[in-house]
Amino acid sequence: MEPRPRSFPDAIIDFLPDATLVIDREGKVIAWNRAMEDLTGVPAGDMLGKGDYEYALPFYGQRRPILADLVFMPHVELKEKYDTVQRAGDTLIVDIFIPDFRPGGIYLWAKASPLYDQDGNITGAIETIRDITGRKRAEQEMARTTREMAEIIDFLPDATLVIDREGRVIAWNKAMESLTGVPAGSMIGKGDYEYALPFYKERRPMLANLVFMPGAEIEKRYDFVERKGDTLVVDIFIPDFRPGGGLFLGEGESAL
Numbered sequence: 327m328e329p330r331p332r333s334f335p336d337a338i339i340d341f342l343p344d345a346t347l348v349i350d351r352e353g354k355v356i357a358w359n360r361a362m363e364d365l366t367g368v369p370a371g372d373m374l375g376k377g378d379y380e381y382a383l384p385f386y387g388q389r390r391p392i393l394a395d396l397v398f399m400p401h402v403e404l405k406e407k408y409d410t411v412q413r414a415g416d417t418l419i420v421d422i423f424i425p426d427f428r429p430g431g432i433y434l435w436a437k438a439s440p441l442y443d444q445d446g447n448i449t450g451a452i453e454t455i456r457d458i459t460g461r462k463r464a465e466q467e468m469a470r471t472t473r474e475m476a477e478i479i480d481f482l483p484d485a486t487l488v489i490d491r492e493g494r495v496i497a498w499n500k501a502m503e504s505l506t507g508v509p510a511g512s513m514i515g516k517g518d519y520e521y522a523l524p525f526y527k528e529r530r531p532m533l534a535n536l537v538f539m540p541g542a543e544i545e546k547r548y549d550f551v552e553r554k555g556d557t558l559v560v561d562i563f564i565p566d567f568r569p570g571g572g573l574f575l576g577e578g579e580s581a582l
Contacts, residue, residue: 394453433462
């Protein structure tokens, strides 16, 4: 017997770059594409037609509902049982970590949507799954590095602030709290030159903002700024910083 020709939708699903499965209303697998074979190590021939949550075994080692099954649940029941699932219209989206899928575990992004017939009745569900372990590990490493940097900055003896490329404060150390009287909790995340208020009583660029300007622009606007490599250094006097005499400050700012 010659193999049954694949339908056009089957061919499309098979060549999707993300691991994809389709189940019918009874929970039987009707599509299991090549990317899903690669992700799970289970060939389509061993999974097509299977029900009773067979498709969960490669991921969880047990028969249990996966995101595609949640499509068939009423919204209230879904909200009660799965508070980590996001809903966008009739599509469900989730990031999950499966510790036993492979050594070290795996982070997966999954999206599931219902399938409808021409009368608008739900006939099944399609789920796409993407391995985002690399991205998650990178985010975790970045968070760890940022946390360690923040801890180091916090204990620097000089008053120190760090802003991101959008001008939002991401570090405001203890010495800066002591100098300005403004706690870090009131400044972290603030932008729009909020960090200038304790010094100048107005929102205006500070030395840290000049780091983002081209050298010629800095020299044109600020002839008192000294550049040492990618570091800017300046001594300034702020007459109204404190009552009875103002304040002399030496500042140095570098790009990160």
